[in-house]
Amino acid sequence: MTDFPQDYETFDLGDFRLQHGATLRGAQLAYKTFGELNAEKSNVIVCPTWYSGRHWDNEWMIGAGMALDPTKYFIVIPNMLGNGVSSSPSNTAPPYDRAQFPNVTLYDQVEAQHALLTQRYGIERIALVTGWSMGAAQTYQWAVSHPDMVERAAPFCGSSKTSIHNFVFLEGVKAALTADAAFQGGWYHEQPEKGIRAAARVYAGWGFSQAFYWDEIYRDVWDSLRLRTKLTFSSLEDFLVTYWEGHFLGGGPIFHERDANDLLAMLWTWQYGNVGATPGFDGDHVKALRSIKARLIAMPAERDMYFPPEDEDYASQFIEKGEVRRIPGVWGHFAGIGDNPVDSSFIDDVLKELLKGKGGLV
Amino acid sequence: MTDFPQDYETFDLGDFRLQHGATLRGAQLAYKTFGELNAEKSNVIVCPTWYSGRHWDNEWMIGAGMALDPTKYFIVIPNMLGNGVSSSPSNTAPPYDRAQFPNVTLYDQVEAQHALLTQRYGIERIALVTGWSMGAAQTYQWAVSHPDMVERAAPFCGSSKTSIHNFVFLEGVKAALTADAAFQGGWYHEQPEKGIRAAARVYAGWGFSQAFYWDEIYRDVWDSLRLRTKLTFSSLEDFLVTYWEGHFLGGGPIFHERDANDLLAMLWTWQYGNVGATPGFDGDHVKALRSIKARLIAMPAERDMYFPPEDEDYASQFIEKGEVRRIPGVWGHFAGIGDNPVDSSFIDDVLKELLKGKGGLV
Numbered sequence: 001m002t003d004f005p006q007d008y009e010t011f012d013l014g015d016f017r018l019q020h021g022a023t024l025r026g027a028q029l030a031y032k033t034f035g036e037l038n039a040e041k042s043n044v045i046v047c048p049t050w051y052s053g054r055h056w057d058n059e060w061m062i063g064a065g066m067a068l069d070p071t072k073y074f075i076v077i078p079n080m081l082g083n084g085v086s087s088s089p090s091n092t093a094p095p096y097d098r099a100q101f102p103n104v105t106l107y108d109q110v111e112a113q114h115a116l117l118t119q120r121y122g123i124e125r126i127a128l129v130t131g132w133s134m135g136a137a138q139t140y141q142w143a144v145s146h147p148d149m150v151e152r153a154a155p156f157c158g159s160s161k162t163s164i165h166n167f168v169f170l171e172g173v174k175a176a177l178t179a180d181a182a183f184q185g186g187w188y189h190e191q192p193e194k195g196i197r198a199a200a201r202v203y204a205g206w207g208f209s210q211a212f213y214w215d216e217i218y219r220d221v222w223d224s225l226r227l228r229t230k231l232t233f234s235s236l237e238d239f240l241v242t243y244w245e246g247h248f249l250g251g252g253p254i255f256h257e258r259d260a261n262d263l264l265a266m267l268w269t270w271q272y273g274n275v276g277a278t279p280g281f282d283g284d285h286v287k288a289l290r291s292i293k294a295r296l297i298a299m300p301a302e303r304d305m306y307f308p309p310e311d312e313d314y315a316s317q318f319i320e321k322g323e324v325r326r327i328p329g330v331w332g333h334f335a336g337i338g339d340n341p342v343d344s345s346f347i348d349d350v351l352k353e354l355l356k357g358k359g360g361l362v
Numbered sequence: 363m364t365d366f367p368q369d370y371e372t373f374d375l376g377d378f379r380l381q382h383g384a385t386l387r388g389a390q391l392a393y394k395t396f397g398e399l400n401a402e403k404s405n406v407i408v409c410p411t412w413y414s415g416r417h418w419d420n421e422w423m424i425g426a427g428m429a430l431d432p433t434k435y436f437i438v439i440p441n442m443l444g445n446g447v448s449s450s451p452s453n454t455a456p457p458y459d460r461a462q463f464p465n466v467t468l469y470d471q472v473e474a475q476h477a478l479l480t481q482r483y484g485i486e487r488i489a490l491v492t493g494w495s496m497g498a499a500q501t502y503q504w505a506v507s508h509p510d511m512v513e514r515a516a517p518f519c520g521s522s523k524t525s526i527h528n529f530v531f532l533e534g535v536k537a538a539l540t541a542d543a544a545f546q547g548g549w550y551h552e553q554p555e556k557g558i559r560a561a562a563r564v565y566a567g568w569g570f571s572q573a574f575y576w577d578e579i580y581r582d583v584w585d586s587l588r589l590r591t592k593l594t595f596s597s598l599e600d601f602l603v604t605y606w607e608g609h610f611l612g613g614g615p616i617f618h619e620r621d622a623n624d625l626l627a628m629l630w631t632w633q634y635g636n637v638g639a640t641p642g643f644d645g646d647h648v649k650a651l652r653s654i655k656a657r658l659i660a661m662p663a664e665r666d667m668y669f670p671p672e673d674e675d676y677a678s679q680f681i682e683k684g685e686v687r688r689i690p691g692v693w694g695h696f697a698g699i700g701d702n703p704v705d706s707s708f709i710d711d712v713l714k715e716l717l718k719g720k721g722g723l724v
Contacts, residue, residue: 201536
């Protein structure tokens with residue numbers, strides 16, 4: 001795991017106590033910032049990473065003239081614990097290494113990020129938290145864990161509580177990965193490639209909608225903001241190997257290596273996502289949503305197969321200043337990854353609108 | 363594989379030549395019949411099996427007072443080649459055994475069934491072909507392969523051409539199953555249980571809709587016509603193990619053993635399903651649909667995740683006497699398996715209506 005961009009900073013979380021009891025000693029939160037923190041410390045945007053994503057995967061959202069404009073805002077991308085850049089199974093020293101890496105909740109993720117913002121930067125208010133997929137889950141968690149700190153929230157293609165169906169989808173991904181004997185219960189010395197490739201193939205059916213495949217959109221040229229390149233695939237199999245297996249396995253021209261235990265650590269965090277599990281809410285998801293003070297615009301994708309927009313309609317009714325804007329089109333969940341300019345623009349426009357509202361800088 | 367009900371007959375297909383070139387010597391078609399063939403041989407209904415299904419899995423559709431009434435009709439349930447009862451990887455002698463079992467197309471499946479009907483029974487007309495899922499694919503294939511023989515067709519939760527997304531979903535199932543080293547490229551002596559269980563978990567996210575899980579319908583009591591028992595599950599995990607792993611692995615209280623190579627043989631048949639691949643159509647799916655003479659009612663399920671109803675709307679426009687009736691509700695693909703009385707009644711009602719039309723017996 002040495003092929004990563006080294007363009008990030010780290011924050012020492014010290015002896016980081018996790019919600020489920022373990023202490024991750026010397027835990028490191030890796031992050032990258034863009035722009036300058038202003039004197040009032042009022043221009044902060046937090047943009048957490050997604051499942052298997054690293055900070056550079058969120059950079060497509062940032063640019064002069066975009067909502068996340070580094071000439072106006074101080075933008076922080078914290079790497080989720082477990083993602084291979086922050087403390088993770090793949091980079092933690094024994095005894096909490098590899099298969100023994102402890103369960104990390106979304107509450108824990110946000111507490112780590114909160115420590116960074118408050119202790120290193122003295123930040124007390126966040127203008128916006130926004131993120132895709134598990135980044136959306138962290139966005140919701142921020143709004144619940146720190147309701148007086150978060151002014152605006154824009155979770156896209158994600159949820160405040162992982163649905164049962166979503167949990168089942170992830171069971172399939174996990175089962176495929178761990179079916180490979182080379183996984184060795186997590187104590188491998190070489191990545192279980194066959195299992196990782198299998199997990200990627202399972203994921204391929206879920207990431208995009210049925211209509212995306214029907215329309216053979218993988219044959220089109222994609223001007224990917226995220227990967228800063230044009231993508232095109234010569235066949236379905238080329239798409240499955242290059243985009244999907246490449247995404248999970250890394251080593252291809254456009255992706256970086258991922259570790260099996262890291263993938264499983266993040267998967268656990270995702271499966272047990274629930275803002276109701278925040279201390280003080282006793283598991284009550286609705287009560288947790290009712291506590292949100294931020295203006296919150298959820299952006300589910302119209303044809304997302306595992307975060308269907310109906311789920312966000314349901315959640316939104318409990319959020320006082322909550323609303324839902326559906327991302328139209330056929331990209332499904334991957335509408336939010338930054339590979340499709342049309343969907344990326346939709347998201348950016350909503351973020352701009354949200355930031356222009358009361359309390360915004362513009 | 364000795365725990366099967368032995369309540370079926372076999373038809374010797376002889377040296378059965380397959381569309382892709384192989385000859386399956388001494389191929390056996392296992393089937394079961396219900397009711398009596400009338401003197402005019404005008405009361406024939408064919409009901410092909412689904413992916414991993416065996417003849418007894420279709421028997422829920424048959425009963426006095428139901429559309430498939432054995433007091434009126436001569437009903438034939440042919441076991442699909444590859445399903446473990448008819449010739450399959452698991453029961454074929456070398457050299458075409460196990461991983462070397464040849465690719466069988468839907469065209470081949472129907473030719474085998476055609477040989478049975480014509481050679482053993484002298485049947486020239488079929489009042490109705492109907493089936494679920496891959497049974498629906500065989501139904502379409504019947505209507506294309508033998509347009510002058512099939513009077514009515516009622517494919518439910520299936521398609522005339524496997525969509526690209528559906529193909530990708532199956533890639534995930536296949537990858538999970540074959541990720542298990544115990545699979546040994548198909549040359550195992552013991553079933554690759556871990557891989558089969560993984561495939562089952564992958565399937566679990568697809569078989570039912572998101573809303574099915576959201577509503578926790580697995581907790582309800584199911585009065586399963588198919589399994590002739592009431593089913594209820596104590597938790598999500600119980601449902602995943604008992605229903606899903608039990609379904610794929612067999613050996614549980616309600617299911618029979620399945621073989622990994624058999625599952626993969628049927629999967630290939632499914633992935634390459636396309637009525638356009640019928641000789642004479644040169645791959646032209648639309649041309650093949652236009653050749654159908656049967657009155658055809660397709661019944662996609664409203665929330666089917668891999669046979670979405672839009673696909674059937676598309677196909678139906680090319681079928682002269684074609685129409686579409688959507689099965690409402692949240693069961694998704696499994697609306698058609700016979701475990702949900704409401705959906706089973708919907709299907710039965712449409713079949714009754716179809717049989718009452720011109721040329722019907724009632």
